[in-house]
Each structure stands twice: as C-alpha cells, then as structure tokens.
Amino acid sequence: MRIFLLSLSFFISMAVSAEQDRYQFDNNDQAVRFEELTKELRCPKCQNQNIADSDAVVAKDLRDKVLVLVKEGKTKDEVIDYMIDRYGYFVHYDPPVTPATLVLWVLPVLIVIIGFGFIVIRQRKASVKQTWSSNDEALLAKLIADNKRQEQS
C-alpha cells in the first residue's frame, strides 16, 4: 500500500510539474483562471471535449489565446465573451437563457409542478367527505333485511 501511494504521488507530481512547464503564469490567480476557463470552454472541433482535454489544433489555438488574454489581465467573463463573439454560444459549456434555450430551464420545473399537481388532485379526490342521507340509511336497512331473510331460508 505504501509503495502504491508513493508511486501514485510520484505520478501526480510529475503531471503537475509538466503542466507548469508548459504554461508560465505571473501569479496563482492567473493559473486558476486559466484552468477554470480551459475546462469551461468547449472545443468546436471535437464537440464533446473541453479545450483543456482536446488535442485538436483549434483547441490548442484557443488555449493559447486564453493564456494571452488571461495574462493581459482579462476577467473570466471577458475571455468567455471574446470566444462567444467568434465561435457562438456553442463554445461555452454554460449556455445563457435565450428563447431557444428557455425550454431547458422551464421544462424540468414544469414537469415537477405537473407531477405534484397530479398527486395533490389524487389525494383530494380520495379524501372527499362522504355524504350520508336518510335515504341511504333506509336503503342500507333494506339491504340488511333482505340478506337476513336469505340466510334464514
């Protein structure tokens, strides 16, 4: 187990130092912003990878551009807007609320509301107060009487 942990820590430290070798930052804040952005931006070529993951040329170009913009002191939103200007909303994994994407937000809420509504209506129907009149009383008495006679015969 100790050997396993030791070798694991060795691999982790290797990966970290390799990452630091490739991209030089002026401060930790920039490094964090860069890491967040490359995970949040989507590769336009290999569409189910973020640009940190992808080996496509365009993903490398976008990474390099994010690095330049982050070093220029651009905020996270400014970098995301820069990319959306060029590649459309598609490039960001967190789509904004627009008429086209509204259904994504509204539909789950609607389904929950409809589901609860269904349950509430069923409950209400089940717990409706029974009415009981003298007519019903008479009918019941008659039925009981009829059954008694059948048992006797």
Added chain:
Amino acid sequence: MNRKLLAIAPLLVFAFVCVFLYQGLFANPREIQTGRLGQDMPAFNLPDLMQDGKRWTNESLKGEVYLLNVWGTWCPTCLVELGYLTKLREQGVKIIGLYYVQGYDADFDGPFDMQALRTDVTDMLGRAGDPYQFNILDLHRTLSLDLGVSGAPETFLVDKNGKILLHHTGDINPRVWRAKFAPVMQELN
C-alpha cells in the same frame, strides 16, 4: 376518461421521444457555430501565400462579393471540393483562399518551411484545379480564430461592404451550393 388518458400516456411519451430522436438523426451538429454572421470581416494584415512582400488586409478585400475558402493541403476534403470550386470560378464567382497552416500533429509541429509549402500548394492546385484568385497565408491561424474557424474546409460568403453573410462548415458541393449559397448570391446580384 381519466383512466383512458393514463393508458395512452406511455404511448404519447414514446411518440414524443421518437420525434425528438428522429430529428436528431438528421441534424448537423456543425451547423451551430455562427459567431461572426452578420458582422464585418475582422481586421487583419496577412501575407500572400505565393508572393513575397505582398500583403492583404480586410480593407483591400472590400468592393466585391467573394467567397473566403479556408483550406490546406493536409485536408482531404479540401482536395475533394477543389474541382467544384474551380467550376464556380469559371462561372464568375470570386474565391479567395485562406491557407490554414497545420502540421499533422498539433503539438509536434516541425519548423515551418515556406518553400516546401509553396511546392505542395502548386502541386495540389495543378492536379485538382485552382479556384483561387489568390491565397492569404494564415500562418498562426489568427484570422481563422477571429472568424471562428474550427478546421478546414470552411467557407464564408462576404458582400462588397465586407459583411459576412454565410459561414459554411464542410465541403462545398452542388447540393450545398444550390441550397445555401445560390439564393443569397442571387439576392446580391
């Protein structure tokens, strides 16, 4: 009544899912990248691919309707569309090439060799047809990034004021031309 409705509910859900998935079958996932549509050509100043010292800017391209075709000799689909693009040139369509420099591996690119690239380009255009008035060399893919290009081939239709009207990802063939480009071209003429 309620019970009947409940009985067909699974069928309705199934039908909805069918319709949703069916249209997904024919949707093109590359259709959505349209960041620059309706905007002006981004500012650039880039060298000519074939001619030393010659440079092109967004201003020098204004004045005529043109297609900006992003391509490279490394791209097999570009080779395929060269023939049809050459036909379009013969019909009077102005086509400008934007040469998208890319090694075969993004991370292990060799040093850039201008002379080898020119030989490659001349060779390929000689074999497959040359649709281009001229080619702009986008060595570091800066204009490509500003245009929202994700690879090659991609084609932009730009009007004479420098406004981007269409952005097509993938090859241009007679079907794409008829459906997407011809109607817009007709409106412009």
